[in-house]
Amino acid sequence: MEEATQAFVFFWCAGLLFLTGSLLSFFSKGALQRKIGMGFVVVGLLSLLTTPWTASASPSSAFGHLLGSILGPSVLLGVGFYQIGFSGHVPVGRLSTSDRRIGVLMVVAGVVWFEAMHWWTLTPTYPDEVNRSWLIFWPTMLLFGFTLACGMYAVIGQIGDRRVREQRLMVVVALFLMALMVMGLTMDGPSLAKERFAAELLLAAADLFGVLVGAAMAVLFFAVVLYFYESTHVPVHLPAPTEEQLQHAERIIADNVLGGEEA
Amino acid sequence: MNTPKQSSGFVRTALWFTIPSLLLVLSVWWSTSASVESGVVRFVNAMLTSFTLVSFMLLVTLFAYGDARRRPIAPLAGMIFLVLAGVALTMFFLSQGDLLMEENASVRAQFLSNIVRFATTSAALVVATVVVGGTLLASLLNTPPRAIVFEEE
Numbered sequence: 001m002e003e004a005t006q007a008f009v010f011f012w013c014a015g016l017l018f019l020t021g022s023l024l025s026f027f028s029k030g031a032l033q034r035k036i037g038m039g040f041v042v043v044g045l046l047s048l049l050t051t052p053w054t055a056s057a058s059p060s061s062a063f064g065h066l067l068g069s070i071l072g073p074s075v076l077l078g079v080g081f082y083q084i085g086f087s088g089h090v091p092v093g094r095l096s097t098s099d100r101r102i103g104v105l106m107v108v109a110g111v112v113w114f115e116a117m118h119w120w121t122l123t124p125t126y127p128d129e130v131n132r133s134w135l136i137f138w139p140t141m142l143l144f145g146f147t148l149a150c151g152m153y154a155v156i157g158q159i160g161d162r163r164v165r166e167q168r169l170m171v172v173v174a175l176f177l178m179a180l181m182v183m184g185l186t187m188d189g190p191s192l193a194k195e196r197f198a199a200e201l202l203l204a205a206a207d208l209f210g211v212l213v214g215a216a217m218a219v220l221f222f223a224v225v226l227y228f229y230e231s232t233h234v235p236v237h238l239p240a241p242t243e244e245q246l247q248h249a250e251r252i253i254a255d256n257v258l259g260g261e262e263a
Numbered sequence: 264m265n266t267p268k269q270s271s272g273f274v275r276t277a278l279w280f281t282i283p284s285l286l287l288v289l290s291v292w293w294s295t296s297a298s299v300e301s302g303v304v305r306f307v308n309a310m311l312t313s314f315t316l317v318s319f320m321l322l323v324t325l326f327a328y329g330d331a332r333r334r335p336i337a338p339l340a341g342m343i344f345l346v347l348a349g350v351a352l353t354m355f356f357l358s359q360g361d362l363l364m365e366e367n368a369s370v371r372a373q374f375l376s377n378i379v380r381f382a383t384t385s386a387a388l389v390v391a392t393v394v395v396g397g398t399l400l401a402s403l404l405n406t407p408p409r410a411i412v413f414e415e416e
Contacts, residue, residue, distance in 0.1 A: 012375075015382070063379050063383060066383065070390065077397060078393050080397075081401050082397075088405035089404065090404055133383045137387045137390075140383075140384050140391075141391045142391075143284060143288075145391035146283070147281075148391055148392065149395050150283045153279060154275055154276040154278075162409075165402060166399060169399070173395060185294075195295070198295045198297070202288065202291060202295070202302055203302060206302040206306040207309045208309075210307065210313060211310070211313040211381065212313075213306075214309065214317065215317045218313070218317035218321060219317070219321070221318070222321045222342065225341035225342060225345070226338055229338045229341070
């Protein structure tokens with residue numbers, strides 16, 4: 001198969017399948033449609049993950065390589081937080097204390113794994129240099145995590161009631177992420193120099209801001225389109241009730257509201 | 264109707280979302296004296312790509328909306344127009360010489376590279392949300408239920 005065709009089939013069609021499948025499974029009401037959507041997601045994801053082999057000539061396959069590299073620590077973090085959360089004070093389906101310990105271990109392992117990808121030899125390398133997608137992913141993740149933690153600190157203060165512990169936790173997360181960024185900016189990693197990290201962090205900020213502005217504009221236009229469509233549907237005006245209809249209504253109301261004395 | 268207290272709370276929250284990151288980025292920029300041009304190019308590319316792709320995602324969500332509205336054509340046509348406008352704008356700006364070109368030889372390569380970068384950024388947003396949201400959720404669900412204290416009559 002030709003290189004461009006390989007990239008089109010195994011990367012772009014797979015990406016479209018993944019996107020369509022996730023939207024279908026999320027928004028569909030029918031169980032069958034949701035199942036089909038999940039099938040699309042699985043097939044699309046598998047195809048994307050295998051692009052380093054199926055479409056190795058395409059530069060886009062670096063994204064598939066990145067997905068494969070971050071899958072392990074991301075799953076550890078997600079499942080770990082789930083285990084910790086649902087072993088707490090939940091009314092039904094509470095997990096055991098050992099599940100919680102396993103969850104804590106999974107989260108710690110996930111964080112250490114991610115750190116080892118920057119500070120040790122686990123840095124995603126594709127094909128023979130640091131994966132370009134990793135250089136975009138890592139600073140963006142740190143910066144957005146920091147932004148989110150700072151914002152959530154304020155949100156909890158605004159809507160929470162006696163949630164000082166959660167606010168402190170958000171401060172800890174924000175400081176941790178900031179410390180990681182400052183370390184990356186001041187110390188060379190084994191495969192990423194501090195100057196390169198600084199440049200990528202600035203580009204990540206531009207990227208993040210651009211993505212948020214673009215998404216906000218799309219949502220705004222979406223709202224405008226729906227507003228105009230809905231505003232064209234003016235309810236049908238009925239003629240005023242006639243005297244006869246009013247008297248009929250009056251009789252029914254009187255029968256039901258006034259009642260009568262019990263015999 | 265929003266009270267002044269609610270409005271000030273909203274402003275404070277918005278400031279907490281923006282100011283710390285802005286200060287961090289400005290300090291990095293100031294200490295490295297990096298060129299603004301590459302950042303602007305990246306910002307515009309990211310904005311156009313995000314607009315086009317998010318419009319496309321919203322277009323797909325209209326099928327769910329259509330289930331509740333007897334499948335109207337008008338909003339669907341409106342969103343298709345928006346997606347096409349996004350693609351056309353991106354192509355137009357990319358074809359203006361080196362205005363929005365990064366390390367890519369052709370307009371098509373830059374366009375596809377923008378989409379891959381958007382996907383990478385989205386993956387980063389998801390993982391960051393898992394970290395922050397997971398921490399918060401774990402703490403909230405591990406808080407003991409509060410006893411309701413009734414005042415003595």
